[in-house]
Amino acid sequence: IALDTVKAVLATNDGLDVWNHLTDFDTESKALLAPLLATGKRVIAPKVDEQYVDELKNRSECEHRTGEQNPSWCWGEGLWDCRKEKGTFEKWICDLVCALVLCCYGKSEEASDSIIGTAEFFSHCASICAKESEFAVAIFPAIVFDLLQSDPVDDKDFTYAQNRKVCSDSAIGRVSGEANKILTAKFKRNLIGPAADGKRSKNIHPKAVEVALDTLDFLRISTQANFMNSSNHKQNMNSLPGRLY
Numbered sequence: 588i589a590l591d592t593v594k595a596v597l598a599t600n601d602g603l604d605v606w607n608h609l610t611d612f613d614t615e616s617k618a619l620l621a622p623l624l625a626t627g628k629r630v631i632a633p634k635v636d637e638q639y640v641d642e643l644k645n646r647s648e649c650e651h652r653t654g655e656q657n658p659s660w661c662w663g664e665g666l667w668d669c670r671k672e673k674g675t676f677e678k679w680i681c682d683l684v685c686a687l688v689l690c691c692y693g694k695s696e697e698a699s700d701s702i703i704g705t706a707e708f709f710s711h712c713a714s715i716c717a718k719e720s721e722f723a724v725a726i727f728p729a730i731v732f733d734l735l736q737s738d739p740v741d742d743k744d745f746t747y748a749q750n751r752k753v754c755s756d757s758a759i760g761r762v763s764g765e766a767n768k769i770l771t772a773k774f775k776r777n778l779i780g781p782a783a784d785g786k787r788s789k790n791i792h793p794k795a796v797e798v799a800l801d802t803l804d805f806l807r808i809s810t811q812a813n814f815m816n817s818s819n820h821k822q823n824m825n826s827l828p829g830r831l832y
Contacts, residue, residue, distance in 0.1 A: 588715050588718055589715055589719070590623070591630075591632060592632055592712060592715045593623050594623050594630045596708055596711050596712070597620065597630075598630040599710075601707050601708035602708060605708075606620065606624065632713075632714060633714040634714060635689065635713050639717060643660070643686050643689075644660050646665040646666065647661065647664075647665045648664050648665035649662060649663030649664070659691075659702070661686040661690035662773065664777075666682060667776075667777040669777060669791050669792050669795035670792075671790060671791065671792055677720035678720075679795065680720050680723045680795070680798065681717055681719070683727075684716040684723035684726065684727055684730065685714075685716040685717040685723070687730055687734075688710070688730070689713050691734055692706075692707075692710035692713075693713075702734055702737060702765055702766045702769065704734050704737055705737050706729075709726065709733065712726065724794075727798055728798075728801060728802040728805040728806075729805075731770060731802050731806070732759060732806060732809060734760075734766045735759045735760035735764075735770065735806075737764075737766055738760040738761035738764030738765065738766050738767065739760070752817070752819035753814065753817045753819050753820060756817035756818075756819060757810050757813040759806060759810060759813070774799055774803075778791075778795060778796060779799060782796040
């Protein structure tokens with residue numbers, strides 16, 4: 588599965604970008620991946636077992652209400668519930684990340700109709716996420732980042748900010764977007780909220796909280812980088828003369 592996944596990823600534009608980046612400084616990785624590079628060829632990633640997908644859907648506990656926007660089954664409470672009594676951490680993270688990939692990057696009936704990721708890279712990773720918990724942990728922050736980015740930044744979110752342009756440059760996706768709303772709710776209800784509660788914190792997997800905190804830190808670092816790279820900064824008119832900030 589890992590071998591076929593790498594081949595499929597390297598056949599995408601995103602994969603080629605990573606490959607071109609590696610060639611500049613990592614000759615060891617280049618030599619390792621070179622035999623797997625299939626330039627110009629379409630490579631199909633391993634498919635996820637249909638029975639496993641049905642199991643995920645049933646466990647998601649996501650109900651579709653007629654007339655409302657379908658949030659898709661990957662946002663169901665059953666998949667985000669990381670209490671110890673529900674199973675191991677490894678099983679939880681594999682199931683959750685696999686579901687997110689199928690829902691938000693798929694092109695089949697499993698695909699979401701409300702939140703769609705833009706990175707082609709992830710669309711080939713469902714099968715390996717279902718099997719390898721370490722891989723699922725590694726790409727979870729990047730998936731959250733990409734889903735947030737799927738909603739373009741809207742300057743209207745910063746109408747009352749003193750420097751709207753800098754805020755807009757720094758933001759990761761649209762503050763009032765569907766992805767931001769759903770992900771914020773899931774983190775609060777299932778991860779950060781229980782971890783901050785003395786009674787409930789003992790019932791959830793510590794590693795799940797660690798993954799959530801690593802994700803938030805990744806978003807913080809990305810936002811900081813966006814802020815520092817913004818070309819719309821203005822000097823504070825009240826700053827002291829000759830002082831560096």
